[in-house]
Amino acid sequence: MRTRVGIIGAGPAGLTLAHLLRLRGIDSVVLEARSREYVERRVRAGVLEHPTVELLREAGVAGRLDREGMPHHGLSLRFDGTDHRIALADLTGRSITVYGQQEVVKDLIAARLDAGEPIVFEVSDVRPHDAETDQPYITYVDADGAPQRLDCDVIAGCDGSHGVSHAAVPSTTHAHDYPFAWLGVLAKAPPSHSELIYTHHERGFALHSMRTPEITRLYLQVPPEERIEYWPDDRIWDELGLRLAADGFTLTTGPIMEKGITTMRSVVTEPMRYGRLFLAGDAAHIVPPTGAKGMNLAIHDVWVLAEALARYFGEGRSDLLDEYSDTCLRRVWRAQHFSWWMTSMLHQAPGADDFQRRLQLSQLRYTATSTAAATSLAENYVGLPYR
Numbered sequence: 001m002r003t004r005v006g007i008i009g010a011g012p013a014g015l016t017l018a019h020l021l022r023l024r025g026i027d028s029v030v031l032e033a034r035s036r037e038y039v040e041r042r043v044r045a046g047v048l049e050h051p052t053v054e055l056l057r058e059a060g061v062a063g064r065l066d067r068e069g070m071p072h073h074g075l076s077l078r079f080d081g082t083d084h085r086i087a088l089a090d091l092t093g094r095s096i097t098v099y100g101q102q103e104v105v106k107d108l109i110a111a112r113l114d115a116g117e118p119i120v121f122e123v124s125d126v127r128p129h130d131a132e133t134d135q136p137y138i139t140y141v142d143a144d145g146a147p148q149r150l151d152c153d154v155i156a157g158c159d160g161s162h163g164v165s166h167a168a169v170p171s172t173t174h175a176h177d178y179p180f181a182w183l184g185v186l187a188k189a190p191p192s193h194s195e196l197i198y199t200h201h202e203r204g205f206a207l208h209s210m211r212t213p214e215i216t217r218l219y220l221q222v223p224p225e226e227r228i229e230y231w232p233d234d235r236i237w238d239e240l241g242l243r244l245a246a247d248g249f250t251l252t253t254g255p256i257m258e259k260g261i262t263t264m265r266s267v268v269t270e271p272m273r274y275g276r277l278f279l280a281g282d283a284a285h286i287v288p289p290t291g292a293k294g295m296n297l298a299i300h301d302v303w304v305l306a307e308a309l310a311r312y313f314g315e316g317r318s319d320l321l322d323e324y325s326d327t328c329l330r331r332v333w334r335a336q337h338f339s340w341w342m343t344s345m346l347h348q349a350p351g352a353d354d355f356q357r358r359l360q361l362s363q364l365r366y367t368a369t370s371t372a373a374a375t376s377l378a379e380n381y382v383g384l385p386y387r
Contacts, residue, residue: 001029001148001149001150001151002150002151003027003029003150003151004026004028004152004154004309004313005017005018005021005028005029005153005156006029006031006128006137006150006152006154006155007029007030007155007156008031008128008138008155008156009157009159009160009163009165009281010031010032010105010109010119010121011101011105011282011298012105012108012295013281013298013299013301014030014032014156014280014281014302015030015108015112015119016055016059016108016298016299016302017156017280017302017305018030018108018112018119019061020302020306021310022115022117024309024314026309026313029120029150030112030120031120031126031140031150032119032122033123033124033126033159035121035122036109036119036121039102039121040102041102042105043186043258044101044295045100045294045295046098046100046101046209047096047097047098047196048069048097048295048296049292049383050094050096050382051296051300051386052299052300052383053069055299055303056104060111061108061111062107064103065097065107068099068212069097070099070210070212070213071097072088072095072096072097072098072195073087073089073090073195074089074090074195075088075196075381076193076196076197077200078197078198078200078244079199079200079201079364080361081245081246082246082247083246083249084368085195086367086368087374087378091374091378091379092375092378092379095382096292096383098196098209098210100211123143123148124140124141125139125140125141126139126140126164127139127140127164128157128164131155131274131276132275133275133276134153136275136276136277137149137151137152138152138155153276154276154278156277156278156305157169157278157279157280158280158283160283161283161286166269166279166283168274169269169273169274171271171274172270173268173270174268174269174270175265175266175267175268176265176266177224177263177264177265178224178265178343179224179349180204180221180222180264180348180349180350181221181222181223181224181226181261182219182220182221182222182261182264183219183220183222183228183231183260184218184219184260184262185218185219185236185256185258185259186211186216186217186256186258186259187215187218187254187255187257188214188215188254188256188257189215189216189252189253189255190213190252191208191209191210191216192208192250192251193208193249196210198342199243200345200346200360200364201348202357203242203243204220204348205346205348206218206219206244215257216254218240219289220240221347223350224264226261228261233256236256237251237253262289264289265286265288266336266339266340267285268285268332268336270325270329271325271326272284272324272325272328273321273325278324280301280302281294281297281298282294284328285297287336287339288340290343290347291335291338291343291381292381293335293338296383297331297332297335300386301328303386304320304324304327304328305324307320308320308321334380334384338380338381345364345367346364
């Protein structure tokens with residue numbers, strides 16, 4: 001096969017890029033190691049920034065998002081057993097929308113297949129080649145076991161931190177490991193609160209979120225070496241009840257449908273480009289989930305890349321491609337700092353002394369009572385403008 005842009009990975013980054021390119025008349029082929037069923041059911045992030053929602057609307061793939069997404073105009077910082085609301089919309093004029101990553105993926109896959117554009121699922125042994133030349137190509141084995149070659153002008157690596165694209169880029173990696181993990185559960189229970197609750201508690205951080213009016217997403221801070229078998233459902237609900245306790249709050253429980261433990265890291269790859277291979281999303285950077293930035297950064301990356309490719313193929317100019325890495329990394333480092341700040345303020349660090357705990361409470365109280373501090377949190381949380 002021959003295409004202009006070979007895209008490795010059918011997650012939000014790869015699929016959004018393919019869709020944006022199609023709107024600009026640029027053909028592409030998407031390669032994905034998993035099956036369609038798997039990628040459409042893979043539960044990940046669920047908070048969409050305001051600019052992300054606007055982009056999906058402009059791209060014509062937000063019909064179901066607008067019908068089923070859950071707009072949120074604020075969030076709560078819960079500490080000292082009390083809620084302190086950060087009024088996102090009042091402070092910034094913008095809001096967030098809760099809509100699961102797998103739902104975004106479903107919408108993008110449907111739009112691409114409806115347009116007759118190719119997604120090649122269940123491929124293996126994917127390899128980018130000759131990225132440093134003007135004739136890069138990708139080899140892979142298709143679902144029937146036959147070796148294939150995809151010739152292209154540009155390769156977009158959207159296959160995550162463990163994918164082949166990241167490994168193919170000779171770059172510098174900046175990384176930080178956090179001394180805790182999140183135990184996340186998806187429960188068949190109506191949300192206990194109309195907005196997200198970020199909780200600072202002496203037993204550890206907890207988060208109340210949701211996916212739909214009938215499904216709740218909840219998290220508990222645990223040690224990074226924790227094992228999921230130590231957490232039967234009853235223990236999870238008991239611990240959530242302790243950490244989320246507040247006056248007038250009742251935790252709604254129900255059957256737990258999924259649970260797992262995720263360690264927390266910050267990773268930035270610089271540069272995000274090697275020749276004609278461009279990294280996007282988790283292939284280039286990872287943020288701790290506290291700031292809800294992962295999927296949103298990925299979509300910003302490919303928006304920048306699509307604009308650059310449109311200029312390159314339409315006008316023969318490479319200036320935006322040459323600036324791609326620097327342009328994306330400015331937003332990536334801002335998101336890294338915000339995510340680190342939220343994580344540091346809300347979690348109980350192992351071995352922290354009373355002095356450190358009091359500093360955390362002081363920061364929380366200041367953020368909750370200062371309009372300036374609350375506005376800073378709010379404008380970062382809802383998403384800084386693209387331009």
